[in-house]
Amino acid sequence: MTAEAARLRIKTWICATVVVLANVFGNFFMKRGMPADLPTPLSYITALFRPWVTLGVALLILWLVSRMAMLSWADLSYVLPVTSIGYVLVALMGKVFLHEQIGVKRWSGILLVVAGVALVSAATPPQTDHGVEHGA
Amino acid sequence: MTSIYIAIIVLATTVGEVMQAMGMRRHGEIRDFRPTALGRAVATLARNRFVIASVAAMAVSFFAYMALLTVAPLSFAVPVTAVTYVLETILAKYILKERVTRLRWAGAGLVVCGVALISL
Numbered sequence: 001m002t003a004e005a006a007r008l009r010i011k012t013w014i015c016a017t018v019v020v021l022a023n024v025f026g027n028f029f030m031k032r033g034m035p036a037d038l039p040t041p042l043s044y045i046t047a048l049f050r051p052w053v054t055l056g057v058a059l060l061i062l063w064l065v066s067r068m069a070m071l072s073w074a075d076l077s078y079v080l081p082v083t084s085i086g087y088v089l090v091a092l093m094g095k096v097f098l099h100e101q102i103g104v105k106r107w108s109g110i111l112l113v114v115a116g117v118a119l120v121s122a123a124t125p126p127q128t129d130h131g132v133e134h135g136a
Numbered sequence: 137m138t139s140i141y142i143a144i145i146v147l148a149t150t151v152g153e154v155m156q157a158m159g160m161r162r163h164g165e166i167r168d169f170r171p172t173a174l175g176r177a178v179a180t181l182a183r184n185r186f187v188i189a190s191v192a193a194m195a196v197s198f199f200a201y202m203a204l205l206t207v208a209p210l211s212f213a214v215p216v217t218a219v220t221y222v223l224e225t226i227l228a229k230y231i232l233k234e235r236v237t238r239l240r241w242a243g244a245g246l247v248v249c250g251v252a253l254i255s256l
Contacts, residue, residue: 068156
């Protein structure tokens with residue numbers, strides 16, 4: 001069981017990395033490419049073809065697919081907190097690329113998120129009671 | 137208008153993500169990541185009722201999110217996601233029957249507080 005648990009943990013970490021990076025960069029590029037307003041239903045469609053938005057959507061599709069793969073073996077109540085490290089990365093990207101100010105309140109929020117992620121990912125297994133034996 | 141968008145996003149995301157988890161649970165662990173095996177998995181999933189419904193719900197949430205981004209700053213759009221977080225953890229316990237341990241509740245609580253501080 002320890003070898004199986006280790007295999008599952010490594011696989012979960014790799015997949016979580018893809019989920020988080022695809023989400024963070026997807027949202028960043030979406031925000032970068034979005035027009036100032038969307039007056040008509042058609043403008044939603046045309047907005048999708050702006051280069052940054054297209055790139056963002058492609059990454060968000062990767063996010064959706066990798067998240068689905070991860071949920072095929074990991075609990076939702078595990079995936080939710082662990083992938084929330086993305087909030088922290090978005091804040092850091094805002095600081096690095098958009099030169100936003102991060103005050104004491106934001107830094108303490110970042111610290112709380114990191115603590116929550118560390119707690120769930122290090123101290124609980126990705127999967128609780130359902131079996132892993134049924135194949136894909 | 138903003139609160140209507142937020143209500144749509146929260147509801148659609150919560151329903152979509154819980155159904156996504158249900159569909160994938162039903163499918164079972166994906167072990168083979170070679171392209172042909174992944175293609176077969178996608179073909180199977182495309183007939184999975186929960187997966188189809190979850191993609192539909194997440195598309196609704198996506199367009200509502202696009203609309204929200206035009207009227208609200210990103211730092212306001214973020215706390216919305218934290219609301220779905222609490223709802224989904226509760227549904228994970230009662231609908232998906234996951235064993236949400238005290239550590240997981242504590243972790244989820246820390247994340248929600250942290251996100252609130254980051255976004256407010």
